[in-house]
Amino acid sequence: MNQKEVTIAKPVMLDKNFFSGHSVDCVILGFEQGEIKVLLLKWKAFEKWSLPGGFIGNDEDLDKAAIRILQERTGISLPFLEQFHSFGDVNRKGKESFLSEIKSLIGHDSNLINWISQRFISTGYLSLVNIKKCNLVPDELSERCEWVSLNNVSNLIYDHNEMIKMALQKIKMQLNYLPIGITLLDSKFTMKELQLLYQSILGKEIDRGNFQKKMLKLDILIRLEKQNLGGAHKAPYLYKFDKLKYKKLLKKGFGYIN
Amino acid sequence: MNQKEVTIAKPVMLDKNFFSGHSVDCVILGFEQGEIKVLLLKWKAFEKWSLPGGFIGNDEDLDKAAIRILQERTGISLPFLEQFHSFGDVNRKGKESFLSEIKSLIGHDSNLINWISQRFISTGYLSLVNIKKCNLVPDELSERCEWVSLNNVSNLIYDHNEMIKMALQKIKMQLNYLPIGITLLDSKFTMKELQLLYQSILGKEIDRGNFQKKMLKLDILIRLEKQNLGGAHKAPYLYKFDKLKYKKLLKKGFGYIN
DNA sequence: ACAAAAGTGTTATCCTTACACCCATGT
DNA sequence: ACATGGGTGTAAGGATAACACTTTTGT
Structure with a gap:
């Protein structure tokens, strides 16, 4: 495998080479005060919230990447996350590119900017957790890490709102089978x-x-x-x-x- | 988006640029003589069978890619395929690399060989079809395209056997809800x-x-x-x-x- | 005493399961 | 006549849904 060609540059979130074109996003759900809440990150660089997500190591299993990414970005350590869907529409990032914001985050290395602004297919992972047992630690890219009631979820970046919807559908199906x-x-x-x-x-x-x-x-x-x-x-x-x-x-x- | 960096070379299966590092594999199931059968391709270049799979166009939705790939490789046109899982283990290709066989298929262009032998994350798609209505047309890479009874499925390439297993699990779940x-x-x-x-x-x-x-x-x-x-x-x-x-x-x- | 919330009971209805019974047909 | 497979019926048991009744407790 020719790494020079496949891996163009290192993104900032981790000091290692990442697999190009594929990311992971985590829908972590909790229950508090009679409401379902989802774990979201508020970016430092701009006024948007998103699911905790990240990139996959070149030598890292997809499932393992999800566990690591969640830990690094929110502080939550889970032994297992359930994959629920991969999102691969060409325009899944929508109209907003956040390019200037991304530059303010990662600097002006053009290789890196190209790498990070390419098309990404993202695999969604899902877990249900006890909010009280979670000690939230936002990573360096994030201003805050919070549990947000489903009714109060704003317009997230890219297709993250749709991801939450699909995760909830999956949960509903499992509810018939599992005492959740x-x-x-x-x-x-x-x-x-x-x-x-x-x-x-x-x-x-x-x-x-x-x-x-x-x-x-x-x-x-x-x-x-x-x-x-x-x-x-x-x-x-x-x-x-x-x-x-x-x-x-x-x-x-x-x-x-x- | 800097295409020069992301897309290294053209694979042979289609005359267009492909998205790097991600593939699609289709589990197409039919029913004949009281048995569930799965649609498999026999490679021309070597003595192995596999699921019909392929690569995603740079400007192509993941879902659309699955439909196109199935059509191109087997002749079957379906309007809709259901995504069931993405397979992203580092070693999902197993020990056999089929490198020499791949060279015999695609020539000795080193860029192309590097491209095709890199790590791929593959998204599995699934459909149930009426065997009689399918006119099978194997593509140029394949010697044959056949319905194989589940009991007679040999060791497929990579993790394709596991893909079939997971597809069947999904079908079982749906059976409770849908008159299939x-x-x-x-x-x-x-x-x-x-x-x-x-x-x-x-x-x-x-x-x-x-x-x-x-x-x-x-x-x-x-x-x-x-x-x-x-x-x-x-x-x-x-x-x-x-x-x-x-x-x-x-x-x-x-x-x-x- | 009363309201509020918790625990339990009642009833009708439906679905599932196991099995039995009859029907049509070719040998 | 009889075996074979197809259509239907029955009775027991379990699950569900709507609702009523009782119990505990603070005001």
């Missing part, structure tokens, strides 16, 4: 919190009683002591996931296997 | 043929009576006259899909929407 709460909630939670999570993903109301019965019948929840938060009402039970039974359920398959 | 037969069967078919199709995708037996009831209840099949094939038994009905109702069912959603 284990990654998004605290270790202890009430049935109401779990229900709010499902409702905000599905975008619809669910009957309270039926939801409770359905979840309990899965036999992956352990009921703990009651929690008295001091409302004028009965105290709700706390639950935690029975991780052993949860794993067994996963291994048994997602419903379409058998 | 419309693309795979003849316009007229018996309930038994439809059942054999489902069984071969799911890899399990389905109760005959229950399957019939379930399919009829979907209300997308039109019962036609009986077909007497001359067996020592009752003649089965023929069915065709009610395409209007079928489309309505699709629009209504796949089950996870509501």
Whole structure:
């Protein structure tokens, strides 16, 4: 492989050679105050937000690159990200090129500018996390790194809004097969919190009683002591996931296997 | 965008400039004699089979590239292919490089050889088709273009065997939501043929009576006259899909929407 | 006492599953 | 007559959805 021809220059985000023409973007979703939130970066150089993304090392697996990029850009370490789609439209960057902003970021090295402003195909990766367990550390390119409620997501750069949409579709599909709460909630939670999570993903109301019965019948929840938060009402039970039974359920398959 | 730097040389498969480092591979599945079959190409230059694949034009959407590549390499024109996964492991090409074979195909232009033997990330596309309606025309690189029963698929080049596996997984998931037969069967078919199709995708037996009831209840099949094939038994009905109702069912959603 | 939220129960309806029964046809 | 495969029916069990009832708690 002739590296001189394929890798033109080093982008700034990492001190190594990158694979040309392909990038990764991460849709990291969390749940807080009854709302789904997505992890976004605010650029230092210009007034735009974007998904945490980056480039792939020449000697790096695509899946591994996603994990590294997320860590470097946001501080979040995850052992596994799920690929959900690759975005390869010619005009996926839209009309705004951010060229002057990019120059202010990376300097005026023309090789580098050419490299970074070429066409990129980007593969989207996805994960659901517990917001409280995430210690956010924005990288040097970013002014801020924040959880943004889905309703408040602005016009992101390139096709990042579409990426979020597709990630949510994928989540919806998995919701039918997987008890998703284990990654998004605290270790202890009430049935109401779990229900709010499902409702905000599905975008619809669910009957309270039926939801409770359905979840309990899965036999992956352990009921703990009651929690008295001091409302004028009965105290709700706390639950935690029975991780052993949860794993067994996963291994048994997602419903379409058998 | 500086094309001189990004596009090094022209590969042979098409007379235009290609996007570097990214390819497309198509998993096209059909159904014949009660078996799922996959469309494969046998190389002229060496004794290996592979999925129909190719490169992406510099000014071509990824999705469009897949459609064009399939047409050029196999003769099959489809209006739509579904993306299912991108394969980006560093060593996805495996140990065999086929370098000498590639040279015999494309000549000894070192730029071209470098271009073609670099690392490629490949996006897999998927479709289900009616074998009888496909007029196979192998391209100049291929000796043959054939439907191969899944059980008879040999060791394909690179990670193509894994690609087929992942495509089948995706199909299984969709089977729960979509009445898939419309693309795979003849316009007229018996309930038994439809059942054999489902069984071969799911890899399990389905109760005959229950399957019939379930399919009829979907209300997308039109019962036609009986077909007497001359067996020592009752003649089965023929069915065709009610395409209007079928489309309505699709629009209504796949089950996870509501 | 009352409202609010949590836990549980009831009922009708639908779907799934396993299996049985009858029908048509060629040998 | 009988085996073979095709169409339909039945009964049990499970899942779902709508809704009602009871319990706990602060005001």
